[in-house]
Amino acid sequence: MRIEYEESLDVGKQIHKILDILEGKTNLLLELKKEFELFYKFSIVINMENEITPGLYLDLRIINFLSCIGAEFDCDMYIY
Numbered sequence: 159m160r161i162e163y164e165e166s167l168d169v170g171k172q173i174h175k176i177l178d179i180l181e182g183k184t185n186l187l188l189e190l191k192k193e194f195e196l197f198y199k200f201s202i203v204i205n206m207e208n209e210i211t212p213g214l215y216l217d218l219r220i221i222n223f224l225s226c227i228g229a230e231f232d233c234d235m236y237i238y
Contacts, residue, residue, distance in 0.1 A: 161175060161176060163205075166212060167210070167212045167213060168212060168213050168215075169202060169204060169212055169213065169214045169215075170213070170214075170215055170216070170217065170220070172202070173200070173202070173216075173220055174219070174220075176200070177219065177220065177223055180223070181223060184223075184226060184227060187227050188226075188227060191227065191228065197230075198227050198228065198229035198230070199229060199230045199231070199232060200224065200229055200230070200231045200232065201232045201233075201234070202214075202231075202232070202233045202234070203233075203234045203235075203236070204233065204234070204235045204236070205236050205238060206235060206236065206237045206238065207238045214233065216231070
């Protein structure tokens with residue numbers, strides 16, 4: 159799944175958009191993971207411009223969901 163680039167100073171908003179879609183599918187994700195030996199990873203790419211840095215805060219909703227499905231979290235930051 160992929161969300162297109164969006165300007166924001168709060169990365170959590172984009173993560174919550176993904177969670178809104180996936181949280182109701184937790185059991186399915188776990189079944190697929192087991193059946194097909196899948197690996198889940200959330201990758202976030204942050205592009206910073208003009209020395210403006212966005213906030214990156216993983217609240218309990220995000221942490222609990224990642225933990226529930228056994229997913230990893232990756233964050234890449236690029237400064238322009």
